[in-house]
Amino acid sequence: MSTIATRSEPETDPRVRAVFDDIRATRKSDFVNNFWRSLAFDPDLLERTWAEAKAVMSAPSALDPLTKELLYIAVSATNGCAYCVHSHTAAARAKGMSDAQHADLLRVIALAAKTNQLATALQVPVDAAFDADRFDG
Amino acid sequence: MSTIATRSEPETDPRVRAVFDDIRATRKSDFVNNFWRSLAFDPDLLERTWAEAKAVMSAPSALDPLTKELLYIAVSATNGCAYCVHSHTAAARAKGMSDAQHADLLRVIALAAKTNQLATALQVPVDAAFDADRFDG
Amino acid sequence: MSTIATRSEPETDPRVRAVFDDIRATRKSDFVNNFWRSLAFDPDLLERTWAEAKAVMSAPSALDPLTKELLYIAVSATNGCAYCVHSHTAAARAKGMSDAQHADLLRVIALAAKTNQLATALQVPVDAAFDADRFDG
Amino acid sequence: MSTIATRSEPETDPRVRAVFDDIRATRKSDFVNNFWRSLAFDPDLLERTWAEAKAVMSAPSALDPLTKELLYIAVSATNGCAYCVHSHTAAARAKGMSDAQHADLLRVIALAAKTNQLATALQVPVDAAFDADRFDG
Amino acid sequence: MSTIATRSEPETDPRVRAVFDDIRATRKSDFVNNFWRSLAFDPDLLERTWAEAKAVMSAPSALDPLTKELLYIAVSATNGCAYCVHSHTAAARAKGMSDAQHADLLRVIALAAKTNQLATALQVPVDAAFDADRFDG
Amino acid sequence: MSTIATRSEPETDPRVRAVFDDIRATRKSDFVNNFWRSLAFDPDLLERTWAEAKAVMSAPSALDPLTKELLYIAVSATNGCAYCVHSHTAAARAKGMSDAQHADLLRVIALAAKTNQLATALQVPVDAAFDADRFDG
DSSP states (O other), rough: OOOOOSSOOOOSSSHHHHHHHHHHHTTTOOOHHHHHHHHSHHHHHHHHHHHHHIIIIIIIOOOOHHHHHHHHHHHHHHHOOHHHOOOOHHHHHHHHHHHHHHHHHHHHHHHHHHHHHHHHHHHHOOOOOGGGGHHHO | OOOSOOOOOOGGGGGHHHHHHHHHHHTTTTTTOOHHHTTSHHHHHHHHHHHHIIIISSSSSSSSEEEEEHHHHHHHTTTTTHHHHHHHHHHHHHTTOOOHHHHHHHHHHHHHHHHHOOOOOOOOOOOOOGGHHHHOO | SSSSSOOSOGGGHHHHHHHHHHHHHHTTSSSSOOHHHHHHHHHHHHHHHHHIIIIIIIOSSSOHHHHHHHHHHHHHHHHHHHHHHHHHHHHHHHHHOOOOHHHHHHEEEEHHHHHHHHHHTTOOOOOGGOOHHHHHO | OOOOEEEEEEOGGGHHHHHHHHHHHTSSSOOOOOHHHHTTTSSHHHHHHEEEEEOOIIIIOSSSSHHHHHHHHHHHHHTOHHHHHHHHHHHHHHHTTOOHHHHHHHHHHHHHHHHHHHHHHTTTOOOOGGGGGGHHO | OSSSSSOOOGSSSHHHHHHHHHHHHHSSSSOOHHHHHTTTTTTHHHHHHHHHHIIISOEEEEEEEEHHHHHHHHHHHHTHHHHHHHHHHHHHHHOOOOHHHHHHHHHHHHHHHHHHHHHHHTTTOOOOGGTTTHHOO | SSSOOOOSOOOGGGGHHHHHHHHHHTTTSSSOOOHHHHHHSSSSHHHHHHHHHHIIISSSSOOOHHHHHHHHHHHHHHTTOOHHHEEEHHHHHHTTOOOOHHHHHHHHHHHHHHHHHHHHTOOOOOOOGGGTTTHHH
């Protein structure tokens, strides 16, 4: 059950087909998950979202691929996005996340959620020492 | 301005003093930031929170120290905790985060926030392929 | 499965019956959705919540009915309320939301979630030019 | 105070200059607000974020410009992003939002936040009638 | 700095005056805090919001006044509402909240934030034993 | 479906067994709910989380056990944690929460969510009168 009606043959639209093919080629897998199938109701939205996801998550960058997946899980869990927690935990595991790393991720994001709550409830004033201009200039 | 009254001499309490000394020793710095000063109104809460933070963030574990700071920033930004974003960005920079890594962190957490929003608005059903039991046997 | 026990015959309570009848009359439909059925465990809570929802969403006001539904979806998706996303997307569609408008809504709320994340992670200082007093006086 | 060090002359970088010039041309104003100035520390992030914001918010689309600003405010307030609430309320006012529309916006997003909370606390099961497949065929 | 222009003499409007007078009488204090002053730009919004706040927070009900303030702080901290955390912590203290109760509140809401994060990241399936229908018959 | 693979016999690990036995003894019940079963994949995480939950929720403290459960529900609903809302509503009911108290809880947390939204959308400046230093000297 979704807020968008299911398309039985989304790939009859050539723009959708092109994106799905690129997803398969990028991931070296035939599987196209429901997130992309849902977005296919609007080919422009599908194209732009996939282009950004591919650029950020699949291109080489300053952070390694597994770290990026862990960050994705951290944001998704904090936002309470069940779908995203599932899809990115599976992705992290596919990229080599061990059980020990998974547990460590959980320890850090649980601690962060806890101290976020404390800092906000106490309305702790920001220390002047944290000003970025003190580091760079 | 905080929701807790300022203590002018918190370290006259020996339990507070012991925690502050351990913070200084662990960080090899004289600086004790406002978060710990605010928590000092209740020594038990201070002790337990510091013990957990030290165990999770300072002890060697499956994830390296910089990755743990990046995860902390990701959760803190998603929760909208201004204090925590400031303190952990400063901590990440102190642990070597480059501008390129900072920009990459921003790209990933912004993309995650965006796709979290899309997945939730579309109520995308979770794919059976993401079930953890399929990975572990 | 809910946190409130199901009432098999909620309309035997005349206060509940009166609210359900008003819901049916206002919407010109026999359907009373689960949200109101759940609230029926406390007739006062049901009456007040329905009175507010009717006044805000059904009475003529400065914003048109479809715009109000789109705003409702925007808040509900951001809060991660699966039930509310479903019910208000159905309501928006019943009020004429097209697929193109749905896609545009998704583009805007996804962009907003993304730049909210960036602005919070960067702790961007508010420009003086945004002060409301500059516009009105 | 921000998490990124202030650049005194960001427009000496030609990529930053090009984006700022496009912001000024698009908005027919000399003013470039702090959000874009903060992002200028990474020209790629600046370019991509501006390109998306311009495409979604300034190009003609299925929703009118004021409705899109109201949706932006709705998401930003729900996410607790002070900067974004300020900047997009100013933008909405510049696009003609009246006090009556502002008050109506507040009524809807406050009601939505309230019923989101109720639906989540009650864990109301989603009605089958809300299934999108029932609407489209 | 607010998103609404300051009214220098809001009580020249008799509807605003009536609400402010009722706030003063209910609280037995001359002080009317900024939240109500901000809402005064729209007398209808002010009247309805105050009526609800008075009915819920000031009328005798199944929960005592201090417990209701603690719950208000819990929600406000979780939503990251700085204003509300300040105003309701002050209200709780005025209603007798001790430092020990304040610390206990912090312990509980910090633990809840932490285990919320864990349960969401793990996507723990809800136990059938928690079904409300099992309790009520 | 969870992000962690199911362990068929988690109590063959003596550390897991010890925690589960303590959960049963503390609650005087044979039932160990899924949250603890999920955490059992990492005995250290299980032990520390249970130790904190037991200390905060089961030990005598400045707030009574039912009030602590109500606060837990308030945070969990605001964070949108379906599992936690279910488990702590069941716990509150087991500790004596009446339907009238449940309805009152809902009234307060719904009002708080609403006024949080209003205060954030209006960016209401914090009154100097709320400064904690004014109360304590």
